[in-house]
Amino acid sequence: MTGNPPLQLKPRLDLSIDHAQAIVSRVAPRATVREVVELRGGEISTIHEIVLTDATSHILKVYPASLQWKMAKEVRVLGLLDQADIPVPRILLADDTRSIIDLSFVLMSKLEGVVLGRRDPELSDRHQFAIFAEMGAALRRINDITLDSFGYIGPNGVWTPHPTNRAYMSAQFDKKLAEFCTRGGDKALAERLRSSIAWRSHLLDAADRPRLCHYDLHAGNVLVTPDGKPQLCGIVDFENAIAGDPLMDIAKALYYFTPKDAARRDGLLAGYGAIDRPDWEATIDLYRLACTLELWCWFAQIGKRDGLADLARELESSTG
Template sequence: MSSEAPLQLKPRLAISVDQAQAMVRRISPNASVLGVTELRGGEISTVVEIALADGPTCILKAYPEALQWKMAKEVLVLGLLQNLGTAIPKILLADDTRSVIDLNYVLMTRLDGTVLGRREAALSEAELLAIYAEMGAALRRINDVTLDSFGYIGLNGVWTAHPSNHAYMSAQLDRKLTEFGTRGGDSVLAARLRDRVTAQQHLFEAATVPRLCHYDFHAGNVLVTSQGEPHLTGIVDFENATSGDPLMDIAKALYYFTEKDAPKREGLLAGYGPIARPDWQQTLDLYRMYCTLELWCWMAQIGKHDALADLTRELANGV
């Protein structure tokens, strides 16, 4: 394994009422803070709810020291989605001055609803199919946003822009396979994965237009009505957004589904609509391998080594 220290995520900070007051008064001089509550969820950033006496509750999101640039990225991506047709957070304040807390943070509007993941266990198969169909339709609208080049989105747009999806994914896979080896991954397995990429890389060529991908579209980042029949009320957390192939976004959305999650898969694909691509199922399988490789490298980077054995088996079973 690499001797590199694990990446530190989710800042350990307690936001006081006085600090929250200083933040919200930059956007509403007469606002009065009633309380501050840290919210569950979110692996990277600390997310806090700020209740106001005379206004709507807002959300504070603070970014870890090593990933301060993600603040500007989230502001950029949310700006691309103002006409999405599904509620997304509106940025009220983006602060990189570190005058109140020693981290970059944003204040955002709080969306209505509850996290889908908290309701799923009580939903019927028909309800799961229906809500995932709504999600699929929303994902398609996200993917309808086009950009100028393929690549990962950074604080000012696409970082290391690539002229084609083939060029982008070839570079990404080479980088992740190299990282796999550097962080202690099996060299024989890495060689087998490279062989698979070489044999199937032509599948990347079918994506010719760079499109916005949420790339973390799951039940933890989707809000739905709190009671009764679930309906989509909002989408959050665009930290991982990229400019790429929509099939990569779909593959990531389907990644954690098991056989028992068939209604979710069927609903998401039905809501997304027809995929006019040759070999799209095969392409999804290739992107799934990439997602697994990427997750392996991420878990190694943040020090969650107990997750690597299962991910290694998944990689080995796919080649």
């Protein structure tokens, strides 16, 4: 492994009532903050719920200094979803001036519901199928949004535009294979992966238009009703969004499923609807390789070394 220190994520922020009040007053001068509660979130940002005296709430998402550009990206992507029939947060305030707190943040509307991951273990196969079908239908609507070029979305649009999906994914594979080796991965395995990717690269040509992809749709980024049959209340966390092939989005959504998760997989695909693409399952397998390679590089970058061996074994199995 390299000697570079792990990337610093999830800033530790002791958000006082006074700071929260100063933020809320920017958008609602007459509102009064009652309490501030830190919520569980992803690996990158720190998330607080700001509760007002009238019992309404806002969500404050604070970005680490090393990734503060993700604030502008999330604002941009949520703006693309304004006209889509998808429950997503509404941006109330975006601030990168560091005039209130010393980090970039967004203040968003709070969606109702609870994180699906909290309810998922208790749900029957029938209910899992139903809620993942709703997620699949929502993913389809996200993927219906077209963009001008393929590539990773940054704060001002696609960062490095590519004219085709093959050009974009080829550049991504090259970049991640190089990073894999730089961060201590087996160079012989990297060469086997490169060969495996090359003989399947024709599969990348079938995506002819860049589509908006959430690229992190899982039970931790979905809100559902708290009781009874779960119903979709919201989709959050668009920090990883790309302009790419919708099958890449499906591959990422299916990535963490195991054989026992058949109801979830079947529901997601049923809700998404017909996939009018030749060799779509083989294409998803290629994108699964991309997801695994990305995850290996991410774990190495943030110092999460315990999972690297299992991911390397999965990469090895994908070369056959």
